[in-house]
Structures are given as structure tokens and as C-alpha cells.
Amino acid sequence: MMNQDTILAGQALTLKRYPITSNCNLQAWDAADHHLLKTLQDQQLDADGALLLNDAFGALACGIQAERFYSHTDSKVAQLGCIKNLSLNGRDPELNWLAIDEPWPESLELVLMKLPRNLNQLDSQLQKLSQTLRAGARLLIGGKAKLINRALVERCARQFGQATPSLAWKNTRVIECVFDGQPRATTPLRQWPVPEYDLTLSNMPNVFAGNSLDIGARAILPYLPEDCDGPIVDLGCGNGVLGLRAGQLNPNADIHFVDESAAAVQSAELNWQENLKRNGAQFHWSDCLSEIAPLQAQWILCNPPFHQGDAITDHIAWQMLKDSHRHLCKGGQLLLVGNRHLGYHVKLKRVFGNSELVASDNKFVVLVATKN
Ligand SMILES: C[S@@+](CC[C@H](N)C(=O)[O-])C[C@H]1O[C@@H](n2cnc3c(N)ncnc32)[C@H](O)[C@@H]1O
The missing domain is CATH 3.40.50.150 (Vaccinia Virus protein VP39)
Structure with a gap:
């Protein structure tokens, strides 16, 4: 059985995958979650009111130091996992789920994104952010270092604004993006x-x-x-x-x-x-x-x-x-x-x-x- 207890950016958490199966030997968080939370901590960023995108089993929701935040995920399993893990860790923040057809709040100043596996999904999320945010808003994208190559960083810059990859840490990187204020058109279906x-x-x-x-x-x-x-x-x-x-x-x-x-x-x-x-x-x-x-x-x-x-x-x-x-x-x-x-x-x-x-x-x- 996989260990379900971890320390992410200084916080002791218990995180389980969803659904919880007796033979589950898979972990509910990864080093990219850890890297994103560590970046918040190292840079002392105020995460209150932030938006979490693609949080897999709630590692970000459980680890973020914020009274209030938003979360959007395409996956019902991820949402159910996040809800379970929040209650497992005694967290009861005011978490606002944003459904697929809902607009995202314009007031957002910080967005934490787990890099989606599908690059069309990445484009579509960057485009929606560009149609929502104000210039200067920050976006941190965490993922495996082997996926964060020059082409991906350029893609983020094209779809959002200045994009700077971090050094690799535990085989992950965080791309730090600053929005340039230009809305991008949605790619037609x-x-x-x-x-x-x-x-x-x-x-x-x-x-x-x-x-x-x-x-x-x-x-x-x-x-x-x-x-x-x-x-x-x-x-x-x-x-x-x-x-x-x-x-x-x-x-x-x-x-x-x-x-x-x-x-x-x-x-x-x-x-x-x-x-x-x-x-x-x-x-x-x-x-x-x-x-x-x-x-x-x-x-x-x-x-x-x-x-x-x-x-x-x-x-x-x-x-x-x-x-x-x-x-x-x-x-x-x-x-x-x-x-x-x-x-x-x-x-x-x-x-x-x-x-x-x-x-x-x-x-x-x-x-x-x-x-x-
Ligand atoms: C192999 S695809 C089949 C898609 C389509 N029916 C077809 O034949 O082209 C499997 C589908 O199962 C969905 N899926 C994966 N896990 C699921 C779950 N726990 N509950 C419901 N659907 C799930 C995936 O999102 C995906 O759309």
C-alpha cells in the first residue's frame, strides 16, 4: 500500500487517490504539486482568491495557504478526490468550483495550473485566461521537466505573455507567466x-x-x-x-x-x-x-x-x-x-x-x- 502521508512545502498532509481501492499503489500527489506549492512559499505569493486549474486529487487545494480560492477541473474523479482529501485534512476553506461552462472571475491575480496532458487543453485554458484576466496577472504552470521544453514555453508566451521556466527541481519545472493583457481568440472546435x-x-x-x-x-x-x-x-x-x-x-x-x-x-x-x-x-x-x-x-x-x-x-x-x-x-x-x-x-x-x-x-x- 502506498504511503499516503507527505509533507508538501512544510505542511503535513494525508492525501489519497480517488476512488480509494485496497490495492492502490499509486500516489495522490506528485513533485509538480510540491514544486508549485514551494514556489508560492519561496516567493511569498499571496494565494488568497487564486484559481487552481487541473488539481489532480486536491494536493494543491489542501496545500495552498489561502482562506478562499477557486478550482476548475475537467475531471469528476479529480473533483471527488479533492473533496475527500480536503475533509481528510480538516480543511474547510471556501472553495468555489467553477464548472466547464462558467466564466472565470476577472478579479484573479494568481492562477496555479498543473500542466494538462493534452496541449489543446493547455491552449484552450490559456485562451480562456487571456479573455478573463487583467494585464500583470500571474500564472504558474507546474509539470514534469521532460515536458517543459523550449517549444512549450514559447507556446505559453504566445498564448499568454512573458513565460520563464524555473530550474529543474525533483525532475519538474514551474513556468512563471505574466499576462500581457491581450485576449487570444478561442481555437474553433x-x-x-x-x-x-x-x-x-x-x-x-x-x-x-x-x-x-x-x-x-x-x-x-x-x-x-x-x-x-x-x-x-x-x-x-x-x-x-x-x-x-x-x-x-x-x-x-x-x-x-x-x-x-x-x-x-x-x-x-x-x-x-x-x-x-x-x-x-x-x-x-x-x-x-x-x-x-x-x-x-x-x-x-x-x-x-x-x-x-x-x-x-x-x-x-x-x-x-x-x-x-x-x-x-x-x-x-x-x-x-x-x-x-x-x-x-x-x-x-x-x-x-x-x-x-x-x-x-x-x-x-x-x-x-x-x-x-
Ligand atoms: C476508450 S474512451 C471511449 C470513448 C468513446 N466511448 C469511444 O468509444 O470512442 C474511454 C472514456 O471513458 C472515460 N472515463 C474514464 N474514466 C471514467 C470514469 N471513472 N467514469 C466515467 N467515464 C470515464 C474517458 O473520459 C473516455 O472518454
């Missing part, structure tokens, strides 16, 4: 066609499968159910391609789109409006099905992730299978696609007591399990 299914998809930054159909999605799409009355759930919907196709094939069914990424849920909603143009869809920002009211689905469609951030893990797939079993009606079915080597048939047998092979190629298997 990419749109791309899927002609074989008569769909046009748009992906917000940070959403899986940026500009082409994922090969796993391609493998499962020919086997979606037809002419059922639903409800049908697209679990881990990304841009919503499985639910959209299910909506075409099942015009009387309600389709539920679920993802832990707020940008994914927003993309699915946009794509539904653009492609299906009918009522009957619901959109949920949720960690698996944990925040969905007692839904008894007839079908759940799933192309599960096998990583959480940088960490390869099968705990999300396990959770998706268990939640699916709970949220299917009797006789309801889970249709799932996965890499052959991930052994999903074994997991399905454990959770459902059955698993049938629907299709396979040299890379993927499509499986179905029935709730008895």
Missing part, C-alpha cells in the same frame, strides 16, 4: 465526418479520439442493439459516438451519455444536437455510474479506458462492470469492446456470471454479458 454512420463529430479539447474514430469504437459499432425501447447508456461516452449511433438505431429509446470528463459530456451533447435533433438524451458528468439516479438500463455500451491520467490501471473498467451490473434491468445487457490482452471475458464472468463473444479481430474482442 474540430469537426470531422464519420461517413459510414452519417455522423459529424466535434471534440472539445481534452476529449478522447480527437479527430478520427477510435479503433475500439470502430470494432463495436456494427454490433449495437437495434429497435429496443431503452434506456440505453453510453458509459465513458467521450464524444458520444456509441450513444449517437444507438440513438439512430433505436429511435424510441432514451440515451444516457456518461463520462467523468466534463468536456466529453459537453461534446456528446453538442454532437447529439447536431446529428440527432430529437429529444430523448440525458447527459451525466459522473464517475462511472456512481452519480446516476436509480436507472434500470436495457443496454449499456462501453469502450472502457485502461488508464487514469498517466497510470495504466484496470480499476476503472472493474468499476464500470460492477456499476453496469447494478444499473441493468433483469435481462439487460452490457456490450463491451476491449483489447484482447485485457481479458475482459474473465472480468465479465466474475461480475455477471457469463460472457459471450460477439466478434473479434487480431486486436479487439466485442463481448456481451447478460444480467440474470
Whole structure:
């Protein structure tokens, strides 16, 4: 079991990953969190009223010395983790969560950002900051030193203003940026066609499968159910391609789109409006099905992730299978696609007591399990 106690910039904290699993050997903070907090401390910056962007499990929220601050994250799992860790550390600050479609406060003078993995997401956050902040506002971006190269620093300077990388510390760097007061235009969303299914998809930054159909999605799409009355759930919907196709094939069914990424849920909603143009869809920002009211689905469609951030893990797939079993009606079915080597048939047998092979190629298997 991983040690969950640490000292970040002089503060003793207990930080757990979310969800807390008994076999979790992954840490809930990293050296970039530590570097950001240390920079605040070394430079004696006033963090009151600051905005935290992309705080992974609340290490920044727990470590920041401020009475009041804002936080925005795309990830529901990160948000739930942060809330758990704040209470674990007896912190009850006035934390204002900013949702994906909310404006950020103009009064911000300091922003702490964990470098997102996706550079389109970085651009989009820098652009939104540039449309919000006043000239002179400061932005500290913390990340792994190997990712903070000259091109990245120039990108920050282009999208925000003066950008100066720190020396490396524990294999991380902090880029210190000062806003030049020039608002940058938002990059238009990419749109791309899927002609074989008569769909046009748009992906917000940070959403899986940026500009082409994922090969796993391609493998499962020919086997979606037809002419059922639903409800049908697209679990881990990304841009919503499985639910959209299910909506075409099942015009009387309600389709539920679920993802832990707020940008994914927003993309699915946009794509539904653009492609299906009918009522009957619901959109949920949720960690698996944990925040969905007692839904008894007839079908759940799933192309599960096998990583959480940088960490390869099968705990999300396990959770998706268990939640699916709970949220299917009797006789309801889970249709799932996965890499052959991930052994999903074994997991399905454990959770459902059955698993049938629907299709396979040299890379993927499509499986179905029935709730008895
Ligand atoms: C392999 S992608 C599949 C996307 C889309 N369904 C497709 O087939 O192209 C997996 C999706 O699961 C989402 N995801 C990851 N962890 C999740 C969780 N805990 N709860 C809900 N969705 C999650 C990811 O954001 C991602 O959109």
C-alpha cells in the first residue's frame, strides 16, 4: 500500500487517490504539486482568491495557504478526490468550483495550473485566461521537466505573455507567466465526418479520439442493439459516438451519455444536437455510474479506458462492470469492446456470471454479458 502521508512545502498532509481501492499503489500527489506549492512559499505569493486549474486529487487545494480560492477541473474523479482529501485534512476553506461552462472571475491575480496532458487543453485554458484576466496577472504552470521544453514555453508566451521556466527541481519545472493583457481568440472546435454512420463529430479539447474514430469504437459499432425501447447508456461516452449511433438505431429509446470528463459530456451533447435533433438524451458528468439516479438500463455500451491520467490501471473498467451490473434491468445487457490482452471475458464472468463473444479481430474482442 502506498504511503499516503507527505509533507508538501512544510505542511503535513494525508492525501489519497480517488476512488480509494485496497490495492492502490499509486500516489495522490506528485513533485509538480510540491514544486508549485514551494514556489508560492519561496516567493511569498499571496494565494488568497487564486484559481487552481487541473488539481489532480486536491494536493494543491489542501496545500495552498489561502482562506478562499477557486478550482476548475475537467475531471469528476479529480473533483471527488479533492473533496475527500480536503475533509481528510480538516480543511474547510471556501472553495468555489467553477464548472466547464462558467466564466472565470476577472478579479484573479494568481492562477496555479498543473500542466494538462493534452496541449489543446493547455491552449484552450490559456485562451480562456487571456479573455478573463487583467494585464500583470500571474500564472504558474507546474509539470514534469521532460515536458517543459523550449517549444512549450514559447507556446505559453504566445498564448499568454512573458513565460520563464524555473530550474529543474525533483525532475519538474514551474513556468512563471505574466499576462500581457491581450485576449487570444478561442481555437474553433474540430469537426470531422464519420461517413459510414452519417455522423459529424466535434471534440472539445481534452476529449478522447480527437479527430478520427477510435479503433475500439470502430470494432463495436456494427454490433449495437437495434429497435429496443431503452434506456440505453453510453458509459465513458467521450464524444458520444456509441450513444449517437444507438440513438439512430433505436429511435424510441432514451440515451444516457456518461463520462467523468466534463468536456466529453459537453461534446456528446453538442454532437447529439447536431446529428440527432430529437429529444430523448440525458447527459451525466459522473464517475462511472456512481452519480446516476436509480436507472434500470436495457443496454449499456462501453469502450472502457485502461488508464487514469498517466497510470495504466484496470480499476476503472472493474468499476464500470460492477456499476453496469447494478444499473441493468433483469435481462439487460452490457456490450463491451476491449483489447484482447485485457481479458475482459474473465472480468465479465466474475461480475455477471457469463460472457459471450460477439466478434473479434487480431486486436479487439466485442463481448456481451447478460444480467440474470
Ligand atoms: C476508450 S474512451 C471511449 C470513448 C468513446 N466511448 C469511444 O468509444 O470512442 C474511454 C472514456 O471513458 C472515460 N472515463 C474514464 N474514466 C471514467 C470514469 N471513472 N467514469 C466515467 N467515464 C470515464 C474517458 O473520459 C473516455 O472518454
